[in-house]
Amino acid sequence: MLRVAAMAVAAVGVSWIHRLHDPGVLRPWRALTGPPRPLCGGTAAFTDLVTGRPARGAQADPAALTGAIAVALAPPGPWGRWWALQPKTRARMLGTALAGSELWRLVRFGVLRV
Structure with a gap:
């Protein structure tokens, strides 16, 4: 239960910081190569989840x-x-999850066409 509470506090904190200050996220991999890295969009996913948009977060x-x-x-x-x-x-x-995440991202951003 403590683990879930800590995760919830962290998610709310990140969401609050992004909502108030929008610090942006550094993306060195994407800047160098173009395609997003695996798990790119995690902050957006949690921000959307905490702010009541779970479908949008799952898509991110x-x-x-x-x-x-x-x-x-x-x-x-x-x-x-x-x-x-x-x-x-x-x-x-873990390798399968990361590969699947990267494929999802490449399709989502239009690098690969399905």
């Missing part, structure tokens, strides 16, 4: 929201299901 970065939900619901302690998996399995799962 479904991988970041899924990861946040997984962290919030994961059993506490080092003996959770994630750590019970083989290291290669964890690496494959």
Whole structure:
């Protein structure tokens, strides 16, 4: 429960800062290469979620929201299901999530056409 409360406070804080000050986000990868990086849009996703636009947040970065939900619901302690998996399995799962996130972003920004 403490983990979920900390995540909620962080999300509200980031949303508040962006809403009041709009500091922008540095995007060195995108500036150098053009395509957005994996998980680009995580701040926008959480800002949209906290400000009552969950569908828009899910569209901005479904991988970041899924990861946040997984962290919030994961059993506490080092003996959770994630750590019970083989290291290669964890690496494959993370790699697949990042690749899927990047493909989503490339399609969303029009770099790839479906």
